[in-house]
Amino acid sequence: MRKVMAILLVLLLLSGLGYLVAGIIKTNKLKKEAIAKTQLLPTLDFKQLSGKRFGNDSLPARQPTVVYYYSPDCEHCQYEAGEIQKKLAQFQRATLVMVSTADSAAVATFAAQYGLAKQPNIHFLLDSKGAFYKIFGTALIPSFFVYNKQQQLVQKFAGETKIDAITKLIQ
Amino acid sequence: MQALSLSRKDYEFNNWYLFGIITGLYMLLAWYTAHYIIKDQLYYNSFGDQVAMERIDAFISKRKSQEWVSYVATPALLLLKIGYTAVCISLGGFIMGMEAPFKKVFKVALFAELALLMGGIVQNACLYLFQEINTLEDIQGFAPFSLYGIIGGKDTPAYLNYPLRVINLFEIGYWFLLAMGLKTLFDKPLGKMLGFVLGSYGIGLLVWTVFIVFLSINLTT
Numbered sequence: 001m002r003k004v005m006a007i008l009l010v011l012l013l014l015s016g017l018g019y020l021v022a023g024i025i026k027t028n029k030l031k032k033e034a035i036a037k038t039q040l041l042p043t044l045d046f047k048q049l050s051g052k053r054f055g056n057d058s059l060p061a062r063q064p065t066v067v068y069y070y071s072p073d074c075e076h077c078q079y080e081a082g083e084i085q086k087k088l089a090q091f092q093r094a095t096l097v098m099v100s101t102a103d104s105a106a107v108a109t110f111a112a113q114y115g116l117a118k119q120p121n122i123h124f125l126l127d128s129k130g131a132f133y134k135i136f137g138t139a140l141i142p143s144f145f146v147y148n149k150q151q152q153l154v155q156k157f158a159g160e161t162k163i164d165a166i167t168k169l170i171q
Numbered sequence: 172m173q174a175l176s177l178s179r180k181d182y183e184f185n186n187w188y189l190f191g192i193i194t195g196l197y198m199l200l201a202w203y204t205a206h207y208i209i210k211d212q213l214y215y216n217s218f219g220d221q222v223a224m225e226r227i228d229a230f231i232s233k234r235k236s237q238e239w240v241s242y243v244a245t246p247a248l249l250l251l252k253i254g255y256t257a258v259c260i261s262l263g264g265f266i267m268g269m270e271a272p273f274k275k276v277f278k279v280a281l282f283a284e285l286a287l288l289m290g291g292i293v294q295n296a297c298l299y300l301f302q303e304i305n306t307l308e309d310i311q312g313f314a315p316f317s318l319y320g321i322i323g324g325k326d327t328p329a330y331l332n333y334p335l336r337v338i339n340l341f342e343i344g345y346w347f348l349l350a351m352g353l354k355t356l357f358d359k360p361l362g363k364m365l366g367f368v369l370g371s372y373g374i375g376l377l378v379w380t381v382f383i384v385f386l387s388i389n390l391t392t
Contacts, residue, residue: 006266017378020385024330027388079226140390158391162223 034137041065041151042135046099046125049108049117054097054125064094064154064170067145069132072102072110076160077142081114083163088119090167096122099132146170177355182278190253193284194246200291201241208298208310217307249284255379256280256372260349263371271357271371279352286348290316290341316340330388334380346372 041056044067048054059065070077084091098116100107104126111117111124133139144157146169154169214227222230257277264271294316298304302313311332314320317339319332327335349372350365357364 002265002268006268009262009266013374013378017381020378020381023385024381024388028330031388083223157221159221160226161221162226165221 030134031137034135038136038145038156039153041067041147041153044097044125044135045131046127049104049111049124049126054123058123059095059097062149064149065147065151066091066094066096066166066170067136067147068096068098069136069138069141069143069145070098070100071141072100072106074141078110078114080142080160080163081110081116084122085114085116087163087167090163091121091170094121094167094170097125098122099125099127101127101130101132103128177351179355182282182352182356184282186278186281189281190246190249193281193288194249196288197249197291198242198245200288200295201245204295205238205241208295208304209307210304213304213307213310216305253277253280253284255375256283256349259375260353260368260371263367263374267367267370269357269367271353275356276353279349279356282352283345283348286341286344289344290339293341314339329391330384333383333387337376337380 041059044054044056044059046054068080070080072078084096096119098111100110102110107124107126108117111122116122117124130139136143136145138158140158142160144161144166146154146156146166148154148170157165211231214231215224218227254277257273257280260276260280261271261273263269264276294314297315298310298313302309304310312323312325314323314336317323317336319327319335323332323335346365346368349368350361353359353364353367354361359367
């Protein structure tokens with residue numbers, strides 16, 4: 001009996017370890033691929049609040065693009081949204097793509113609350129399938145990916161970021 | 172070698188007294204680190220380019236107001252840490268067919284904790300005395316007694332920082348203290364006990380380290 005339990009314990013340990021190691025290898029591979037993929041603005045395929053599809057062809061040509069991954073519930077994201085609202089003029093010559101996994105009602109409320117819903121250069125996109133993580137290799141909220149006119153990645157920011165640090169890259 | 176050996180008498184201490192002393196010293200170390208090493212200016216230097224000043228001010232205030240939480244959590248975390256080591260060794264004993272009762276092993280693990288505490292004290296003293304600290308990265312990158320100090324650097328992937336830091340002089344001292352404690356309490360040769368520690372606690376440490384790497388690779392950018 002003791003022997004059987006010992007074998008079971010070892011098997012349990014090995015499976016747990018195997019699961020973790022496989023997860024590390026998989027995530028590491030995904031992140032490396034994402035770093036390569038995001039050097040140029042990757043293919044975006046999300047739904048807008050209106051239900052219409054939003055892809056790269058929805059972006060104006062030769063304009064910087066800021067991809068912002070956020071959550072309406074996150075305090076840092078709420079602060080950032082307030083700052084974006086205050087500094088809307090600095091985004092005039094850029095497109096801000098705001099992606100969230102939250103449901104459409106929460107996103108619509110958030111967009112309205114910060115006065116960003118009707119801005120023509122700000123797009124609220126719904127990521128109901130967790131596609132952002134697979135494309136950009138991060139699920140950290142908030143995250144910013146700043147692309148220049150040529151759609152090349154200029155810089156990415158993880159965590160709360162002052163809006164001036166972003167807008168100085170898109171002027 | 173005689174000077175390094177321990178006798179059964181060395182293990183006749185009251186667990187809770189030693190636990191209290193170690194907890195107190197860890198708390199003191201945490202307080203010292205928070206007040207004399209991690210100074211407010213480091214946050215401005217580290218995050219000033221990315222985060223607005225008023226937000227850093229708010230973060231520092233919040234951190235100060237919640238500082239007591241880390242002190243309150245110290246005994247619970249220490250108990251879990253020592254308990255984890257004792258569980259690993261007891262389970263290792265069960266698998267390898269060696270009697271290693273949890274209560275006795277807990278005592279050994281509690282005594283061996285002194286090696287890790289010493290590591291924390293020495294590391295902080297060296298940091299204070301020898302390292303120029305301008306940013307938080309200067310603190311994070313300081314690990315002269317570990318494998319990280321030898322082969323780690325700015326180019327090391329973030330998820331490897333923890334495993335490279337785990338292998339350090341004081342951790343090896345911890346293994347030896349565990350082995351010496353088990354040798355003393357179970358009357359077995361030191362070499363055999365060292366092998367037993369590596370095969371039981373060592374596996375537990377490996378699982379823990381892989382778990383931390385798993386978390387860090389999934390939670391960092």
